[in-house]
Amino acid sequence: MSALNLYDTATREVGVFTPLKSGEVSIYVCGATVQASPHIGHIRSAVNFDILRRWLMHSGFEVSFIRNVTDIDDKILQKAAQEKTPWWAHAMKYEREFTAAFSALNVLPPTYEPRATGHITQMIELMQILIDNGSAYAPGNGDVYLEVRKLQRYLVLSGQRIDDLMPAADTDGAISMKRDPRDFALWKAAKPGEPSWPTPWGAGRPGWHLECSAMAHTYLGESFDIHGGGLDLIFPHHENEIAQSEAAGYGFAKRWLHNAWVTQSGEKMSKSLGNSLLVETILERVRGIELRWYLGSAHYRSMLEYSESALDESAVAFRRIEAFLKRATEMMGELPTPIVSDAFSAAMNDDLAVPTGLATISENLRTGNQGITDADHVVVSKSASEIRGALGILGCDPCDSHFEDKSGNDMTHAMDGVVKLALQERASARERKDFKASDAIRDGLLALGITIEDTAQGPRWSIMEKS
Numbered sequence: 001m002s003a004l005n006l007y008d009t010a011t012r013e014v015g016v017f018t019p020l021k022s023g024e025v026s027i028y029v030c031g032a033t034v035q036a037s038p039h040i041g042h043i044r045s046a047v048n049f050d051i052l053r054r055w056l057m058h059s060g061f062e063v064s065f066i067r068n069v070t071d072i073d074d075k076i077l078q079k080a081a082q083e084k085t086p087w088w089a090h091a092m093k094y095e096r097e098f099t100a101a102f103s104a105l106n107v108l109p110p111t112y113e114p115r116a117t118g119h120i121t122q123m124i125e126l127m128q129i130l131i132d133n134g135s136a137y138a139p140g141n142g143d144v145y146l147e148v149r150k151l152q153r154y155l156v157l158s159g160q161r162i163d164d165l166m167p168a169a170d171t172d173g174a175i176s177m178k179r180d181p182r183d184f185a186l187w188k189a190a191k192p193g194e195p196s197w198p199t200p201w202g203a204g205r206p207g208w209h210l211e212c213s214a215m216a217h218t219y220l221g222e223s224f225d226i227h228g229g230g231l232d233l234i235f236p237h238h239e240n241e242i243a244q245s246e247a248a249g250y251g252f253a254k255r256w257l258h259n260a261w262v263t264q265s266g267e268k269m270s271k272s273l274g275n276s277l278l279v280e281t282i283l284e285r286v287r288g289i290e291l292r293w294y295l296g297s298a299h300y301r302s303m304l305e306y307s308e309s310a311l312d313e314s315a316v317a318f319r320r321i322e323a324f325l326k327r328a329t330e331m332m333g334e335l336p337t338p339i340v341s342d343a344f345s346a347a348m349n350d351d352l353a354v355p356t357g358l359a360t361i362s363e364n365l366r367t368g369n370q371g372i373t374d375a376d377h378v379v380v381s382k383s384a385s386e387i388r389g390a391l392g393i394l395g396c397d398p399c400d401s402h403f404e405d406k407s408g409n410d411m412t413h414a415m416d417g418v419v420k421l422a423l424q425e426r427a428s429a430r431e432r433k434d435f436k437a438s439d440a441i442r443d444g445l446l447a448l449g450i451t452i453e454d455t456a457q458g459p460r461w462s463i464m465e466k467s
């Protein structure tokens with residue numbers, strides 16, 4: 001199999017991915033700031049990185065996948081205050097919404113999912129290192145800043161020049177305490193009524209950038225393989241994560257992957273679009289597996305222009321694939337065994353070229369449907385297996401128990417078992433020529449509205465339509 005090639009935002013090139021430790025891959029992805037309900041832009045990022053993770057796992061790597069929760073931030077505090085709710089209750093409410101959305105879309109739970117407020121000790125340790133080595137300073141107002149002019153390298157991802165930067169906008173009214181207006185806050189002094197934690201430089205709360213550097217170090221060590229997030233995080237968030245971690249002497253991320261946005265009319269989705277793009281709202285229109293299929297279908301570095309008609313078309317296309325798998329399963333009498341084809345592997349190894357991978361699914365769908373018409377088991381089996389293999393990597397395998405309809409499916413499953421049991425009893429009654437008993441079972445089923453049809457794959461039951 002060819003080697004995995006991935007893009008790197010830092011070098012702007014696609015190159016062979018070689019992990020730091022053979023057979024293992026460590027990934028840190030910036031998670032949600034849990035201040036409002038998840039929309040499809042948030043969840044697209046999660047789906048893109050979940051596809052990467054599943055592909056690495058399929059390729060034989062042991063993957064440590066860290067996605068944090070930012071559970072303290074200006075917006076969380078403001079909204080909680082407006083709602084007269086404790087900030088932690090506000091954060092927990094939305095953290096649960098995010099977890100539910102990830103689950104609805106079959107995004108694997110992270111290996112660890114650290115919350116920012118659970119890592120204040122590690123943040124203080126990191127600030128101490130930065131102050132001790134002269135990279136950061138505490139001017140005495142309770143804030144702690146990183147001194148950007150002292151950095152060996154800065155802005156390697158975005159390619160900007162320090163002199164062109166606007167003053168860092170993460171502190172209020174304290175610009176005069178900074179040595180340079182571009183210095184950014186590691187730690188923010190406590191304000192009246194806000195939560196705070198004690199530090200040697202005064203009580204306060206963490207800056208967003210510091211959280212990720214501290215949590216990545218805690219769970220993945222000084223250096224790790226891949227750091228991911230949305231395009232909008234490149235500056236200032238990721239540049240500042242690099243600045244802090246490298247100034248502390250850590251190697252930090254070896255490769256940077258950024259997913260593009262979900263857009264509407266070419267614009268990044270914004271709050272002004274209201275609730276229409278909330279995951280919860282869209283899941284009233286399509287199923288989780290269909291939304292995942294849609295969000296995962298574009299290349300992760302391409303913008304995905306959202307429209308209801310595009311979503312609907314995508315869902316219809318997915319249902320055709322599902323229908324084929326169902327017919328193939330009936331024809332073969334068993335679920336197709338997932339097989340990841342060489343063509344699909346080649347696409348995924350080429351910087352996760354999902355659109356090319358989808359072309360292999362379409363091709364298999366065409367061949368497989370022809371195979372059903374021709375009653376060609378070999379062709380149907382191969383096509384169905386390769387489709388299932390590809391869908392598994394994309395997290396969209398309809399046979400995955402994750403997507404079972406928990407509401408009705410258990411009942412249908414139980415009903416199927418009971419009817420099959422009755423049919424077995426009927427068959428054995430006929431074998432011993434006890435026609436009275438076999439007729440009684442048939443009549444009993446009929447009275448319940450259950451009809452039996454004999455097919456090549458054995459008897460199939462259905463419930464009679466009421467006329």
Ligand SMILES: [Zn+2]
Nearest residue numbers: 030031212237
């Ligand atoms: Zn982050």
